[in-house]
Amino acid sequence: xxxxxxxxxxxxxxxxxxxxxxxxxxxxxxxxxxxxxxxxxxxxxxxxxxxxxxxxxxxxxxxxxxxxxxxxxxxxxxxxxxxxxxxxxxxxxxxxxxxxxxxxxxxxxxxxxxxxxxxxxxxxxxxxxxxxxxxxxxxxxxxxxxxxxxxxxxxxxxxxxxx
Amino acid sequence: xxxxxxxxxxxxxxxxxxxxxxxxxxxxxxxxxxxxxxxxxxxxxxxxxxxxxxxxxxxxxxxxxxxxxxxxxxxxxxxxxxxxxxxxxxxxxxxxxxxxxxxxxxxxxxxxxxxxxxxxxxxxxxxxxxxxxxxxxxxxxxxxxxxxxxxxxxxxxxxxxxxxxxxxxxxxxxxxxxxxxxxxxxxxxxxxxxxxxxxxxxxxxxxxxxxxxxxxxxxxxxxxxxxxxxxxxxxxxxxxxxxxxxxxxxxxxxxxxxxxxxxxxxxxxxxxxxxxxxxxxxxxxxxxxxxxxxxxxxxxxxxxxxxxxxxxxxxxxxxxxxxxxxxxxxxxxxxxxxxxxxxxxxxxxxxxxxxxxxxxxxxxxxxxxxxxxxxxxxxxxxxxxxxxxxxxxxxxxxxxxxxxxxxxxxxxxxxxxxxxxxxxxxxxxxxxxxxxxxxxxxxxxxxxxxxxxxxxxxxxxxxxxxxxxxxxxxxxxxxxxxxxxxxxxxxxxxxxxxxxxxxxxxxxxxxxxxxxxxxxxxxxxxxxxxxxxxxxxxxxxxxxxxxxxxxxxxxxxxxxxxxxxxxxxxxxxxxx
Ligand SMILES: Cc1ncc(C[n+]2csc(CCOP(=O)(O)OP(=O)(O)O)c2C)c(N)n1
Ligand SMILES: [Mg+2]
Numbered sequence: 001x002x003x004x005x006x007x008x009x010x011x012x013x014x015x016x017x018x019x020x021x022x023x024x025x026x027x028x029x030x031x032x033x034x035x036x037x038x039x040x041x042x043x044x045x046x047x048x049x050x051x052x053x054x055x056x057x058x059x060x061x062x063x064x065x066x067x068x069x070x071x072x073x074x075x076x077x078x079x080x081x082x083x084x085x086x087x088x089x090x091x092x093x094x095x096x097x098x099x100x101x102x103x104x105x106x107x108x109x110x111x112x113x114x115x116x117x118x119x120x121x122x123x124x125x126x127x128x129x130x131x132x133x134x135x136x137x138x139x140x141x142x143x144x145x146x147x148x149x150x151x152x153x154x155x156x157x158x159x160x161x162x163x
Numbered sequence: 164x165x166x167x168x169x170x171x172x173x174x175x176x177x178x179x180x181x182x183x184x185x186x187x188x189x190x191x192x193x194x195x196x197x198x199x200x201x202x203x204x205x206x207x208x209x210x211x212x213x214x215x216x217x218x219x220x221x222x223x224x225x226x227x228x229x230x231x232x233x234x235x236x237x238x239x240x241x242x243x244x245x246x247x248x249x250x251x252x253x254x255x256x257x258x259x260x261x262x263x264x265x266x267x268x269x270x271x272x273x274x275x276x277x278x279x280x281x282x283x284x285x286x287x288x289x290x291x292x293x294x295x296x297x298x299x300x301x302x303x304x305x306x307x308x309x310x311x312x313x314x315x316x317x318x319x320x321x322x323x324x325x326x327x328x329x330x331x332x333x334x335x336x337x338x339x340x341x342x343x344x345x346x347x348x349x350x351x352x353x354x355x356x357x358x359x360x361x362x363x364x365x366x367x368x369x370x371x372x373x374x375x376x377x378x379x380x381x382x383x384x385x386x387x388x389x390x391x392x393x394x395x396x397x398x399x400x401x402x403x404x405x406x407x408x409x410x411x412x413x414x415x416x417x418x419x420x421x422x423x424x425x426x427x428x429x430x431x432x433x434x435x436x437x438x439x440x441x442x443x444x445x446x447x448x449x450x451x452x453x454x455x456x457x458x459x460x461x462x463x464x465x466x467x468x469x470x471x472x473x474x475x476x477x478x479x480x481x482x483x484x485x486x487x488x489x490x491x492x493x494x495x496x497x498x499x500x501x502x503x504x505x506x507x508x509x510x511x512x513x514x515x516x517x518x519x520x521x522x523x524x525x526x527x528x529x530x531x532x533x534x535x536x537x538x539x540x541x542x543x544x545x546x547x548x549x550x551x552x553x554x555x556x557x558x559x560x561x562x563x564x565x566x567x568x569x570x571x572x573x574x575x576x577x578x579x580x581x582x583x584x585x586x587x588x589x590x591x592x593x594x595x596x597x598x599x600x601x602x603x604x605x606x607x608x609x610x611x612x613x614x615x616x617x618x619x620x621x622x623x624x625x626x627x628x629x630x631x632x633x634x635x636x637x638x639x640x641x642x643x644x645x646x647x648x649x650x651x652x653x654x655x656x657x658x659x660x661x662x663x664x665x666x667x668x669x670x671x672x673x674x675x676x677x678x679x680x681x682x683x684x685x686x687x688x689x690x691x692x693x694x695x696x697x698x699x700x701x702x703x704x705x706x707x708x709x710x711x712x713x714x715x716x717x718x719x720x721x722x723x724x725x726x727x728x729x730x731x732x733x734x735x736x737x738x739x
Contacts, residue, residue, distance in 0.1 A: 010345055013292060014280055025285045055472070062469035068289040068309060071345040163344065 002031070003057050004076040004083060004153045007046040007064060008161055011037055015069035019046060022067065028052065028060050032085075032128075032150035043071065043163075049128075049151050072161060080156035086123065087131045088113070090145040091138055093120040101138065108134045119144065165335040167296030168193035168327035169200075171260065174303040176203045177337035180231050182222065182600055183207070184215035188235025189275060190262035193327035207600060207629055210621040212239050214593035216246020216259065217619065221594030222601045223255050224580045225555055227382065229311050230597060232259040237275030240321075241282060245587060247317045248286040252584030253403060254380060256315035258306045259283075265325040266294070279321045288316030296326045297333045304338045313348030314467040315380055349466060352483025352491065360438070360462040360479045361495045367436035368507035370396045373419065376403030376583070377441015377465060381485035384408070384576040387440060390489055393496050394503055397515055399427040401442050402568055403583040410572035411552075416515060417525070420448040422565045422717050425522035425731060425739070430515055431456055432729040439463045441485045444475040445584070454727035464488050522719070522733055524569060529718065529734065536712040537687050539563060539638045542694075543570035546608060546636055549694040554606040555580060555598045559591035559615030562644040563637075565717040567610040589618030592635065596622055599631040606634075606698065613639040613667055613708075623677035626704045634697055635706045637670060640713040648716045652732075674706035684709045 009015050016035060023030050028050060035046040050060060057075065064070055076083070093101050098120070105112055105122050108130065114121035124134050128151060135143060155161065165173060171194050175183065184207045187195045198206050209215040212234045219230025234240055240261040250257045264273040280290045289309050291302040299322065306318040364370060378387050384407045391398045391414055398408045399419040408415055417424030419431055431437065437459045442448070444463075449455045452474055463470075463477035464485060471480045481488055520526055530540055543566050546554075556571055557580040558564040564581055573579045580598060582590040595609040616637055626633060643661040650658055671681030680703045684693045690709070697705045722730040722738065731739045 013294075014284075014290065017281070018284060021284050059469065059473060066467070066469055068343070068346045 001053065001057075002049060002051050002077070004047060004049050004081070004151055005061065005064070005073060006076050006153055006161055007048070007073040008038070008071045008163075009044050009046060009067075010069045010071065011042050011044045012069055015044065016046070018067050018069060019064065022063055023050075026059070026063060028056065032148070034150040034152055040163075047150070047152050071163065074155065074161050076153045076155060079159065081153050082156060083127050083151055083153045084125055085128050085131055085151045086125045086149040087134070088121060088123055088147045089135065089138070089143065090119055090121050092118065092142045092144060094118050097142065101142070104134065104137050108137070110134065164332035166193070166197075166327065166329040166332050167299055167322070168197040168329055170296065170299040170333075170335050171303070171322065171327065172197040172201060172204055173335060174300050174337055175231065176201070178303065178307050180204055180229075183231045183233050184209055184218040184222075184597065185233030186212050186215060186235065186239055188239045188262070190236035190264055190324045191233065191239070193324065193329055194233065194260075194262060194322070196329070206233070207625065209593070209625050211619065212242035213246050213589065214596070214619050214622045214625070216243040216257070217249065217587075217590050217593035218597035218600070219257050220246060220250045220255050221557060221580055221597030223250070223257055224594070225577050225598040226601045228601065229256045229258060229307055232257065234259070235262045235275070236264055236279070237277050240279040241277055244283060244286065245589075247283055247319070249582045249585045249587045249590060250317045251286040251288070253376060253582065254315050255317070256310040257317040258303075258310050259317060259319045261319060261321050262327070263292070263321045263323040266323045267325070269323065279319060283319050286317070287319050290319040290321065293320065293322045293326050296328075296331060299326065300335060300337050301341070304341050305343065308341045309343075309346060313346075314470075349482055350484050350487055352464065352481040352488040354491065356479055356481045357488060357491045358495060360481060361492055361499070363436055363460060363462060363479060364394065364396075364438060365499070365501050365503055368504060369433055369435040369511050370394070370438065370508075371416075371430050371434045372396055372398045372438045372440065373401070373431065373442055374398060374404045374407050374440045375401040375442025377485055378404055378407040379441075379576040381441055381466065383441070383485040383489055386486060386489035386493065389493055390496075393493065395508060396503075397430055397512070399423070399431065401445070401448060401583070402581065404442060405568060405579040406573035406576045409574040411574055416519070417523075418568055419728075420445075421721050422569065422719065423721075424524055424569075425719050425733065426515055426518040428719065428721065428728045428731060429518050431459075432727060433514075434459045437461050439465075440489070441465060443470045444473070446474070449474060450721045450723060450726050450728055450730070454725070456728065530715065534712065535687060537684065537690055537709060539566045539640070539711040539715055540570050541687075541690065542636065542638055542709050542711060543567050543610070545690050545694040546610070547571050548691070549698045550606050550608065554578070554608045555595075555602065557581065557591050557594040557598060557607070557609045559609075559611040559618075560586045560588045560645075561612045561615060562640070562648065562715070562717050563610050563612045563615075565645075566638065569717075571610075588615040591615060592619050592622045592626075592633070595633040596626060596631050599633050600629070608634045608636055610636045610638065612644060613637055613641065613670070614643045620673075623674065623679060623704070627678045630702070632700075632702050632704055635704070637706065637708050638711045639670070639708050640711050640715070641667065642713060644713075645717070651716065670706055670708040674704070679704040679706060681706045681708065
C-alpha cells in the first residue's frame with residue numbers, strides 16, 4: 001500500500017542524509033520526498049511516500065523514529081488527510097491542440113503559467129493521481145517535460161503534527 | 164577560556180573518562196598536544212586504529228563504562244570503521260572522536276580528508292560534525308549520553324582541525340545534564356502489556372526464557388535469575404547473552420541457535436510460550452523463520468521498538484528497559500495468588516532432561532576423546548579449569564569461538580566478550596586489551612584461531628608497552644576451520660583458500676620477538692599442565708599455541724537452509 005509519512009526533524013546538518021540512508025540501507029523504497037524548514041527554523045518538515053505492506057511500514061516508522069534527529073512523525077494515510085503535489089509541465093501547443101490543452105487545463109483547474117507560439121507551460125496541483133490523470137489526458141506525445149514537487153501532506157481537522 | 168583542543172580533553176575529564184584508545188596524526192595534533200599537557204585522561208597508543216575501536220568496545224563490554232577512541236582524519240578514521248560496525252551490531256556504547264581536515268578544506272579532496280560522518284553513517288547510532296569550537300563540550304556530552312542510553316551504540320564526533328586551534332579560545336562549560344527533544348529513550352514498559360505477559364507465563368505448559376545481550380547491557384542479570392527462579396522455567400542464552408544466566412545452574416539448558424545445544428533448540432521448537440528478553444530473533448537463532456517454534460506464543464521485551472516483530476511477530480510486545488520490566492513482572496508474580504501449573508512444568512522438565520540425557524553436550528562428551536590429538540573442546544575445558552571459570556574471555560571468530568561459547572560455562576555477565584553480530588575476525592586481542600585496561604587485576608584470556616589472531620596481531624606490541632598480561636589461547640587447527648567445516652558439509656570437501664601452505668609463523672618465536680612468553684602444546688597429556696603454567700605467569704602475556712585436531716567440526720549445527728530449530732547435525736554422521 002502507498003503511504004505518506006510526514007516527519008518533523010531537527011534542521012541539522014546530516015539529518016536528511018540519515019533519513020535517505022536509512023531507506024537504502026534497509027531496502028525500503030522512496031517514491032517521493034520533499035523537505036523544507038517550518039515556521040520554526042530549528043525544525044524541518046519532511047514528507048515521503050513509500051510503498052509497502054503493514055509490516056514494512058511499521059518497520060519504516062520505527063526505524064525513522066529511532067533516528068536521533070527525528071522529533072516526531074505521522075503516517076498521514078492512517079487518517080483523514082490532505083495530499084498535494086505540484087506539477088509544472090511543458091506541452092506542445094500548436095494549431096488546434098492549443099484549445100484542446102486549454103480545455104484540459106480548465107477541467108483540471110490548472111493554470112497556464114508561460115506561453116510561446118508552440119509551447120504551453122502548465123501548473124497543476126492536486127493529488128498524485130490527479131497529476132497522473134492530467135498527463136494522461138494531454139497524451140504522452142504532447143508532453144515535453146514534467147517536473148513534480150513530490151507529495152506534501154497534512155492531517156485534516158484539528159490534528160496537528162508539532163512539538 | 165579554552166581552545167577547542169583543550170576543550171576535547173577537558174570534556175573527557177569532566178565526563179569521567181579515564182582511558183582513551185587512539186593513534187595520532189596531522190588533523191589530531193592540537194588534540195594530542197592537549198593530551199600531553201595533562202595527566203588525568205590516559206591515552207593508550209594502539210598499533211592500528213581498528214584495534215583502538217575493538218579495545219574501547221571490549222572496555223565497554225566488560226564494564227558499565229563507555230570506551231573512547233581518538234583518531235586522526237582520513238585513514239585513521241576509516242581504519243576504525245570495522246570496529247565501529249562491530250560495536251554497532253552488538254549494541255555496545257562507544258564514543259569515537261575523529262579529527263577532520265580544517266573546515267575551509269572540507270570538500271576539496273584535501274590531504275587525509277574523508278567524509279567520516281558519511282562513511283560511518285550506516286554503522287553509528289548518531290554522529291556530530293563540529294562547526295565551531297564552542298560546540299565541542301555539548302557535542303561530547305551528548306555523544307556519551309546517546310551512546311550509553313536506550314539501545315546503546317557507537318557515536319562519532321568529527322572535529323575539523325581549525326576547531327581545535329590553540330590560538331582561538333572560547334568560554335568552556337561542561338553541561339551537567341543533557342536533554343534532547345528528538346531523543347527520549349524509553350524506560351518503563353506498558354503496565355497492561357506486562358500484566359498480560361505475566362498471565363501468559365503463568366498459563367504456560369511448555370515455557371522457555373530466551374535471554375540475549377540486552378539483559379547484560381541492561382544490567383539485569385540478577386533480575387533474570389530471580390524471575391527464572393520464581394517460575395522454575397528453563398533458560399537459554401543467545402551467543403550475546405551468555406553469562407546473563409549462570410551456566411552452572413540446573414535451569415540453564417545451554418546456548419541456542421546455529422551451534423546451540425540439542426536441548427535448547429529442541430526446547431525452543433516445542434515450547435508453547437517463549438519469553439524473549441533483550442534478544443532480537445537473529446537469523447543465527449531462528450534458522451528458517453517460517454518454521455521457527457511453530458506452537459509458541461512470543462512475549463518480547465526489548466528497549467528498541469524496531470527489534471520487536473522485525474523477523475518474528477510478538478504476541479505480547481513490551482517496549483521498555485529490561486530492568487524496569489523484569490522488576491514489574493517480579494512484583495506481579497509476588498502479588499498474584501496464581502502459580503505455574505506444577506504438573507505441566509514437571510512434565511516439561513522431564514522431557515527436557517530426557518533431551519539433555521540423549522544428546523546434551525554437558526551430560527557426556529559427544530566428540531571423539533580416544534585419539535591422540537588435542538580436541539579443541541578439551542582445550543576450552545582446560546582453560547575453564549585453569550581459570551576457575553572466572554576469567555574474562557574474549558574471542559575471535561570461527562570454530563574456536565563456538566567451542567568457547569559452548570564449553571567455557573559462563574556464570575557471570577560481562578565475562579564473555581565476542582563479536583556475535585558482525586563476526587569480526589581480529590576482535591579478540593584488542594578486545595582483551597581493552598578489558599585488561601578496565602580491569603587491571605582480572606584474569607583475561609583471548610580464545611582465538613591461527614587465522615583470526617593474525618588480523619590484529621600487531622597489538623602484541625601494545626600489550627607489551629602497557630603491561631597488559633592477557634593470555635592468548637590459540638586453537639591452532641592450521642586452517643580457517645569454520646570455513647572448512649562448511650566446505651566439508653556443503654561443498655563436498657572442496658577446500659577453497661583455507662590453508663596457508665607452509666606459511667604460518669612460529670607463534671612461540673613471534674610472541675618472544677614481542678617480548679612475551681610463547682608456549683606450544685602438541686600433546687594431549689601436556690595440555691593441563693601447560694595451561695596451568697600459562698596462568699601462573701601472572702605478569703606476562705602468554706601466547707599458547709595449541710595444536711588441535713584439524714578435522715574437528717562444531718556440533719550441534721542447525722540444518723540450513725529450510726530447517727527448523729529441531730533439525731540439527733549432531734556429529735559428522737548423525738542427524739536429528
Ligand atoms: C574479518 C573477517 N573475514 C572473514 C570472515 C569469515 N570467517 C568466519 S570464520 C573464518 C575462519 C576463522 O579461522 P580461525 O581464526 O583459524 O578459526 P577456526 O575456525 O579455525 O577456529 C572466516 C574466514 C570473518 N568472520 N571475519
Ligand atoms: Mg583455524
